[in-house]
Amino acid sequence: MIYFIYDATFDGLLTAVFESFDRKLIPDKVISENEQIPLFIEQIVDIATDEVKSQRVWKGLQKKLSPSACSMLTVNFLADYPNLSTILFRYICKTFQSERSIETNFSDNDVLELSQLYRKVRYEATRVMQFLRFQKSSDDIFFGPIAPLHNVLPLVISHFTDRFADQKWVIYDTKRQYGIFYDLKSTQEIILDNIQVEETTGKLHKEAMAEDEKIFQQMWKEYFNSLAIKERINPKLHRQNLPRRFWKYLPEKR
Amino acid sequence: MIELSEILIGRFLRKKWKKQSVQKTIIRSPENYFSTIKLSIYVIISIYYKNGIQILIPRKPAYLQKSYLRNMNDATLQKLKILAESAKYDVSCASSGTVRGNKSGGLGNTVGGMGICHSFTEDGRCVALFKIMLTNHCIYDCAYCVNRRSNDIPRTAFTVDELTTLTIEFYRRNYIEGLFLSSGVMQNPDYTMERMIRVVKNLRVIHRFNGYIHMKSIPGASRELVREAGMYADRLSVNIEIPTEENLKLLAPEKDHQSVFKPMSYIHQGMIENMEEQKKYRHAPRFVPAGQSTQMIVGATSETDREILSVSSMLYRQPSMKRVYYSGYVPVNHFDERLPALQVPPLVRENRLYQADWLMRFYYFSADEITESERPNLDLDVDPKLGWALRHPEKFPVDINKADYEMILRTPGIGVKSAQMIVASRQHTKLGYWELKKIGVVMKRAQYFITCNELPTFTIQEARPEYVRKALTQKANDKKRKNPDQLLLNFPE
Ligand code: SF4
Numbered sequence: 001m002i003y004f005i006y007d008a009t010f011d012g013l014l015t016a017v018f019e020s021f022d023r024k025l026i027p028d029k030v031i032s033e034n035e036q037i038p039l040f041i042e043q044i045v046d047i048a049t050d051e052v053k054s055q056r057v058w059k060g061l062q063k064k065l066s067p068s069a070c071s072m073l074t075v076n077f078l079a080d081y082p083n084l085s086t087i088l089f090r091y092i093c094k095t096f097q098s099e100r101s102i103e104t105n106f107s108d109n110d111v112l113e114l115s116q117l118y119r120k121v122r123y124e125a126t127r128v129m130q131f132l133r134f135q136k137s138s139d140d141i142f143f144g145p146i147a148p149l150h151n152v153l154p155l156v157i158s159h160f161t162d163r164f165a166d167q168k169w170v171i172y173d174t175k176r177q178y179g180i181f182y183d184l185k186s187t188q189e190i191i192l193d194n195i196q197v198e199e200t201t202g203k204l205h206k207e208a209m210a211e212d213e214k215i216f217q218q219m220w221k222e223y224f225n226s227l228a229i230k231e232r233i234n235p236k237l238h239r240q241n242l243p244r245r246f247w248k249y250l251p252e253k254r
Numbered sequence: 255m256i257e258l259s260e261i262l263i264g265r266f267l268r269k270k271w272k273k274q275s276v277q278k279t280i281i282r283s284p285e286n287y288f289s290t291i292k293l294s295i296y297v298i299i300s301i302y303y304k305n306g307i308q309i310l311i312p313r314k315p316a317y318l319q320k321s322y323l324r325n326m327n328d329a330t331l332q333k334l335k336i337l338a339e340s341a342k343y344d345v346s347c348a349s350s351g352t353v354r355g356n357k358s359g360g361l362g363n364t365v366g367g368m369g370i371c372h373s374f375t376e377d378g379r380c381v382a383l384f385k386i387m388l389t390n391h392c393i394y395d396c397a398y399c400v401n402r403r404s405n406d407i408p409r410t411a412f413t414v415d416e417l418t419t420l421t422i423e424f425y426r427r428n429y430i431e432g433l434f435l436s437s438g439v440m441q442n443p444d445y446t447m448e449r450m451i452r453v454v455k456n457l458r459v460i461h462r463f464n465g466y467i468h469m470k471s472i473p474g475a476s477r478e479l480v481r482e483a484g485m486y487a488d489r490l491s492v493n494i495e496i497p498t499e500e501n502l503k504l505l506a507p508e509k510d511h512q513s514v515f516k517p518m519s520y521i522h523q524g525m526i527e528n529m530e531e532q533k534k535y536r537h538a539p540r541f542v543p544a545g546q547s548t549q550m551i552v553g554a555t556s557e558t559d560r561e562i563l564s565v566s567s568m569l570y571r572q573p574s575m576k577r578v579y580y581s582g583y584v585p586v587n588h589f590d591e592r593l594p595a596l597q598v599p600p601l602v603r604e605n606r607l608y609q610a611d612w613l614m615r616f617y618y619f620s621a622d623e624i625t626e627s628e629r630p631n632l633d634l635d636v637d638p639k640l641g642w643a644l645r646h647p648e649k650f651p652v653d654i655n656k657a658d659y660e661m662i663l664r665t666p667g668i669g670v671k672s673a674q675m676i677v678a679s680r681q682h683t684k685l686g687y688w689e690l691k692k693i694g695v696v697m698k699r700a701q702y703f704i705t706c707n708e709l710p711t712f713t714i715q716e717a718r719p720e721y722v723r724k725a726l727t728q729k730a731n732d733k734k735r736k737n738p739d740q741l742l743l744n745f746p747e
Contacts, residue, residue: 130370134427142426162356163363166462167426215327216423219334224373224381226338231584231599232377241374251429252373 001028006047006085008032010077013085014054016047017092030085057092064095069103072118078151079121087113124148125155131246132156134169135203135217136210137196142169143204145197145249153180157187202248217251224252333410334420340390340401341436343584354464354543362425362432362465364488369431369466383434383468384424388412388450392438396506397593398495398554400586401438411440414449418456425465432466432488433457443474443513451479454486468544471521473513480520481541489544489576492517497565501555505592514548521546522574545576552607553600554583554593560622560630563610567621570614580607606632613639616670617663635727640666643703644719651713654690654706655680667699699726 004020004027006012016030027045031037037044062070073088081087091110094102106112127148134142142164153173157180160171164182172179172195181190196208204213247253356363371380387401389411395403412420421433435453440446450469457463469487471480484490492514496502499511521542528541548569550562566578582604585596610632613619617639624638625631626645633641643650643666652665654676663673675693676685683689686707691697702714702722714722 126370130372132428136427144428159365164361164426164428165356166361212423215331216427219331219420220424220427220429222331222335223338223384223386224375226335227342227379227381227385228376229342229584232601234378235376237378238374238376241371241378241380250373 001041002043002045003027003037003041004030004045004047004089005033005037006030007049008034009049010074011051011054012047012049013077013088014057014092015049016089017057017096018050018053019045019047020089020093021096027086027089029083030089032085061092061095065101065103069101072103072114075121075155076114076117078154079117080150081117084117121150121152122155124150125152127243127246128152128156128171129159131242131250132160132171133249133251134164136213137204137208138210140168140210142167143172143196144169145172145174145195145202147175147245147248148173149245151176153178161187201254203254221252221254330416330420333412333416334386336408336410337387337390337412338385340407340438341385341387341434343400343581343586356464360462360464361422362463364432364464364466372429372431382431383466384421384430384432385434385436386412386417386420388417388435388437388446388453389440390438391440393441394439394506394508396495396509397587397590398505398551398583402587405587414452414456417453418461421457422461422463425463430465432468434468436470437472439472443472444476444479446472447475447479447483451483451486454483458486466544471517473509473517475517477516477520480517481524484521484524484542485539487542489547490517490521490542491547491549492521493549494565495549495551496555497550497557497562498555501557505555518546518548518572518575522572525574542574545574547575547577547579549579549581551583552580552604553596558625558630559603559607559610559632560625560627562607563614563621563624566611567614578611580604580611602634603632606634606638610638618660619664636723639664640699640726643714644723647714647719650703651705651715652703654704655684665700665703667696667701667703669694702726 002025004016006016012032013030016027020026025045061073065073073091076084076088087110091102091114094108094110102108102111104111106115125148128146132144132146134144137143151173153171156171160169160180161182166184168181168183170179170181170190172192174195174197178189178191180187196205197203198205203209203217242250242253354364369382371382373381375381389409390401390407391409391411392399392401392403400407417435421430424430425432433454435450437446437450440449450472454467454469457467466489467487468489468491469483471483471490471492473492480490494502494511494514496505502509502511524541525545528538531538532540550565552562562580569575569578582599582601583594583596584599585593587593588595610619610624613624614621619639619642623642632638636644643664649661650665652661654662659673659677662668662676663670668676672690672694676690676695679685679689679693684707685693687697690700690704690706701711702717702725705711705713717725
């Protein structure tokens with residue numbers, strides 16, 4: 001068994017492809033350094049991320065694949081999915097080995113799997129756009145905690161920066177412990193080592209919450225509750241539309 | 255568009271986005287730094303950079319902050335409850351049809367297509383817009399409406415300020431895509447329209463709000479006001495409510511079809527003139543970019559589905575009319591002899607009407623094909639497309655490899671997408687059972703109506719319509735028995 005271990009960056013993954021071709025070494029698995037390394041492995045190859053090498057691989061990919069297939073790869077890289085690195089790695093290698101682009105060859109398991117995964121990741125990004133809720137903090141920053149299935153924040157940044165251009169906001173992935181901060185000009189990645197959110201209710205701490213925040217949450221909740229037409233209630237459909245895992249941060253479902 | 259932004263993101267990801275970035279901006283809560291300062295000061299995320307060193311700016315404690323929202327209080331909350339209650343029976347919620355990027359520095363955009371559902375009510379409807387009435391006071395007395403003059407319900411009205419603040423603050427928190435504003439009639443239609451316009455104008459001009467706005471035009475409003483409203487709203491709608499004029503007069507004595515159709519034509523004219531202007535000056539302001547829509551109540555009066563559909567098809571002849579909504583009558587006013595005593599709203603009928611509407615808009619069906627004059631109501635057991643096929647066995651089976659597009663579209667089990675794919679791919683190869691299945695044809699249905707590459711099987715010609723009907727409704731009935739709640743209420747655009 002040969003394992004490639006890379007630094008969990010996309011560049012790292014591309015470098016791994018480069019090294020594999022360069023050293024004529026085909027790994028059985030590619031894992032990122034955040035993953036558990038099994039005990040008994042014959043050979044572990046540490047991949048040192050190298051931008052020059054990764055650039056070359058990326059350029060090559062762009063020549064062989066359509067732009068949408070390239071972006072499919074980067075989007076899928078954000079997925080939380082078992083064996084993801086290995087599948088992506090194999091996909092890229094196959095692309096280089098075959099004459100024609102493999103992107104529509106759905107009889108290949110990796111191609112099929114990645115195309116299905118892509119849809120899931122995109123859908124999760126849409127759900128973040130739907131169900132993210134901002135709470136106004138006492139320093140006038142709109143704080144939106146959320147815990148999506150996949151690491152989709154990068155996919156929604158442009159939507160939120162366009163829509164909420166005139167307010168400062170943070171979108172925080174509580175599962176992956178990082179967030180995006182928009183300061184009216186640009187966005188940057190931040191890590192909060194003490195997020196001011198109540199564990200159980202998902203609300204900002206009282207001291208951290210803007211004075212008027214509570215009343216708007218309450219208003220929204222009341223508004224929502226008065227919307228349902230009792231003659232038509234359908235709980236199953238409701239849960240299907242609005243998955244439970246998002247309820248924690250929705251004022252209307254608290 | 256999408257492709258391009260994807261590529262941008264891709265590049266962005268590669269260059270800057272690393273799961274583990276090396277440079278982290280760590281923001282700590284102030285206890286760690288200012289242990290001497292009492293906990294009254296918290297910092298969440300105010301950070302400044304100074305010569306590359308990051309410093310934290312303690313923010314003002316909450317009690318020192320001045321709020322401009324002092325006017326939001328329990329009274330507003332009460333109003334909100336009352337007016338949301340009054341607005342909820344209007345079903346239209348699609349926030350679709352406009353793509354408008356944010357103007358620099360403003361608030362909001364609209365994303366086009368479906369719009370975004372930010373929540374779902376417990377009856378399964380999408381909540382995209384903040385649907386609210388400016389007031390539920392009304393001088394009219396429409397029998398089908400909760401807000402009619404003769405009802406004894408709490409009445410209230412928002413001030414223009416209250417409503418704009420609520421909209422903006424909800425929008426800022428990502429609760430909504432925009433505003434859907436309607437109103438009862440205060441004093442007279444124009445007076446009401448004027449106040450509504452003040453709300454949307456405030457939003458657009460003062461708050462620079464770029465989100466979606468759907469505004470109801472009050473029946474009987476004047477041309478000038480409808481025109482003005484159209485300059486700010488993405489969509490305007492005037493509800494017909496009752497499909498025939500005599501029944502409308504019976505239930506809403508103060509209204510007539512003129513008062514509905516006139517504003518509709520104002521909107522229509524406005525859009526046409528605007529199109530001309532847009533040709534001349536590219537930056538001419540847009541007039542109701544998402545067109546107009548209307549609504550009819552189903553089941554409150556005696557109209558047949560045939561009559562309802564013919565009204566719809568007449569409306570769709572105006573290109574500005576984007577959607578007709580059907581709303582199953584919910585018995586809100588008991589003890590009115592003019593109204594039927596329904597236990598539950600006619601949900602199945604409503605659903606069948608939406609399907610029929612769909613057939614008119616995307617399947618080239620004409621209104622009078624969907625029902626027969628002898629049986630002017632839709633069949634509740636089968637969907638209208640299947641119903642038509644069962645009444646016309648002589649048109650089937652359809653040869654998938656030869657028939658023209660329109661006929662393939664009319665085959666049960668084949669949707670628009672599959673029909674297009676069939677026409678495209680049969681140029682390369684002859685299509686058989688498996689190819690059709692892959693394309694997404696519902697073979698369980700389609701099998702009785704098609705022949706394909708293989709030998710013709712058991713089609714409607716051999717089986718007879720009665721058998722097919724039974725075979726196809728049996729399963730549905732079984733399913734219904736298993737989960738009786740399963741009645742989808744969706745309004746796809
Ligand atoms: S005019 Fe509108 S609000 Fe007034 S009673 Fe009629 S339907 Fe209701």
